Amino acid sequence: MRIDVRRAPELFSSFCAAVVRHLPFGLDTVVAPSLVGFALINGFTFGVDLTLLTVARSVFGLPLPVSVTVAYVCAFALSFVLNRSMNFRSHAPMGRQAVLYAIAIGVNYVVFILGVGAGLAVTGVEYHLARILAGACEGVFLYCVMRWIVFSRARLQGPRPERVSRGRPR
Structure with a gap:
């Protein structure tokens, strides 16, 4: 079986839309397919983050701040490309x-990784566990930033021309 990687984005999008269609309790009307895609991609890259963190800390014996930073940068570069x-x-x-993504990651790093994650570890x-709790907070923040700022089509296309109806602007 041969997979055409050029179709991967289309297949991924179709899969996410299919997941949304099968959500119970009317959630299909409020959950965007991009949220499902974000959860899948960032769940995967969070696993990469934790794996790199564990290897850097437990195998190479790097200090925790260095381990967290190396794992974080690698995982979020992968997240950007995949998303x-x-x-x-x-x-x-x-x-x-x-x-825009780098700015969001910088804010995220200071607030959630150093603030929440390191703060919990210090206590x-x-x-x-501290990294997982910080990850939950950053997930909400980053989805919002990616959807409505970094990859927003309206933001990237600039202002839309006014629509006119019966000679008057809408």
């Missing part, structure tokens, strides 16, 4: 998106 290509399917110039919470 851009597979989930939000953006074809806009990457430069502006990368800058005695095991570092994996």
